[in-house]
Amino acid sequence: MRQHSLQHDSEGRLHHLLTIEGLKRQQIVDILDTAESFIPVSDRQVRKVPLLRGKTVVNLFFEASTRTLTTFELAAKRLSADVLKININTSATVKGESLLDMLHNLEAMQCDMFVVRHADSGAAHLIARHVAPHVSVINAGDGSHAHPTQALLDMFTIRRHKGEFAPLTVAIVGDIKHSRVARSLIHALTTLGVSELRVVAPKTLIPAAVESLGVQVVHDLDAGLRDADVVIMLRLQKERMQGAMLPSEAEYFSTYGLTEEKLALAKPDAIVMHPGPINRGVEIASSVADGPQSVILEQVSNGIAVRMAVMSMTLGRAPAEGESA
């Protein structure tokens, strides 16, 4: 698979956003800067800019999602695009129409962007390889592979609180193995060059050879949290686990759950993040999730601006040679 070049056009601009892997540091910074300029739009009387007027964005969600789907929809609407949500459970794919046939039908209706969430890794790539040249595809999460806009909104949230990435120690705690967010976060944080990146989890929840991505594997939560500037908690993905990977939720919480006591090991101004939905009392205590160091709800609002940036940058490229506008 030519994943890395697939998301860029012939002039090196972002055509699709499928994965963080292969994005250059400056490209990530450009997305964060563009997102920053969309922040004031949410505070205005008319929370809309006319950038994508006349464009049609289709949300193709093959897997349940509330936050991601809603913020993508809000982002598209704030850019004045028309938004279509295909409910996959009642759509023609159930009647035996293939996914690609459905896509070509949507293209025939002059749609400009597909936002894809799918339980299978590689689904967004597959779609990106088969769409017409003027259509952009955004990966809104594929299996345990990638969730690039989540990682970008996390980078945006970190930058708003900490400014620079270089001096930071970041701990990603929890189910690294099944998490597409973790994979995208690791690529983003290493590309932006944090000083230290730790993944903290029991052996059963660490994927093989993760060290090769430039992270430090820590199995002890205390050691993982010590002097961290940013603590990112991940959801325990019970639906993706097969067999006995964990003793029990209560025991997981006692060894890997983030409590106020554990958080005190991190720097006093450390921020606590979580991509949601949170399992209270499983990976994080309610007092921490709702506490003063938590930026979990900020992540959700920042998701709108970051998704606006990604949509406007992919759809707002000047047409390249041989591409229809």
Place this chain on the structure above:
Amino acid sequence: MPEPVTEQDTIEQLIQQMADDLRARLEAARMRDALMVGIHTGGLWVAERLHTLLGFEQPLGELDISFYRDDFSRIGMNPQVRPSRLPVSVDERHIVLVDDILHTGRTIRAAMNELFDYGRPAAITLVVLGERSGRELPIQADVVGRHFDLGEHEHVKLSGPEPLELSVVEAP
């Protein structure tokens, strides 16, 4: 229409004249508590000077009209968009909109569209450092520093912020 200004005049003198003209206008129309808004980047440089000269009470606002350009699908997203900032509500307020050069009128149209997404201004006064021929929309300035008569392939360019310099350049 103001008299063409002679070559010896410096930009700072031009801006002083514009400030006097604008003050007279605001007083005649009894416009108080106006909000001055500069359009990025050149318009903001001019607005900063006018804002200081006139001692406006409200802080200076700034607009980046990139999200409102009518040629977005042709030229694409500008990666260096600066956030627009309007420090107070524009509702029922008099707005003094400042730009560097008035040419086709498209920038001003975009700026007015953006202003109206913040609320409903009572009135908008347009102030430009220079105006030239080539209007494509029915838009004219209320206060003009200098009028330029240009050939078809000539452009006026403002460089700055220190010092401000106007120059006529041959378009490629």
